[in-house]
Amino acid sequence: MLVPARVGLALRCPRCGKTAVHELSLFELSGNPSVRLDCSCGQHQATLSRRRGRLVLQVPCFLCDGLHHLPFRPGRFWQGAPQAVVCQETGLHLGTVGSPELAREFADPAPAYGSVDPGVLGDYFVNPEVMYEVLAAVHELDEAGRLRCRCGNAHIDYELQPDRLDLVCPRCGSRRSLGAATEADVSRARRARRLEVGAPSSRPGDGRP
Structure with missing residues (x-):
């Protein structure tokens, strides 16, 4: 099975208010236990690491002040399948994982933090708010x-x-x-x-x- 070499991750930044897009390469974890992802303003947004055969995305949450751990099967992660990054306490949207093109498409503009964003992944879900x-x-x-x-x-x-x-x-x-x-x-x-x-x-x- 052909696995794409790059994945896009779009995350809202609590410091500057923008949605930062990170492009990850399949080879960035080669020889490294983890990769740190920071916004251009310097705010730490996430860490991607390998644990027991899985990829784990750790996201500091500005909605609940917790640290969310999102496990992925490596094959599915590198395929760029669309998946929302959601606050586990509030159920609200923090960002999305998918292809680099998908991440860039939904990065601008960033909505207000306090509401569900129907625009993020809006072209993918039949009804984003219901999802x-x-x-x-x-x-x-x-x-x-x-x-x-x-x-x-x-x-x-x-x-x-x-x-x-x-x-x-x-x-x-x-x-x-x-x-x-x-x-x-x-x-x-x-x-x-x-x-x-x-x-x-x-x-x-x-x-x-």
Whole structure:
């Protein structure tokens, strides 16, 4: 499989208010345990490192003052598949990972920090605001320990599609899709008291208690 050599990462800067675009090469981690990413104004924005066969993006968050750790499979990361970088506390958008062209496209202008940005990845998602609401609901369940796989794994990966959020168990490969295109999808996600990946009776968007 052909893997592109460069990936783009667009992140909002809390110091200068702009969205900085970082282009990462497949070879930048060669011989280096990590790569530090800084805005042109000098503000530290993220660190990309290798850990146990995965790439981990560490993002200091200006929304919750926490440090978010986002794990990626190396193949998927270097393919440049679009993926939102979201604050795990607020569910709001911090940036995006994808191709360098995609990152540059959504870097200007940077919106106000306090609101969901419907322009970022707006050409990719069917309804960006609905996607961010569903992401926020799933993050809340994840933080509360109510997102897991039937195999017992509690570390679930997210894959963002234009009209849905795919939950994937990296241990056994089980998947579950949640609709993320309509207000009804948001309501289902908000009503869910727990989510289980791999349940034989699960349906996309099913939020059964």
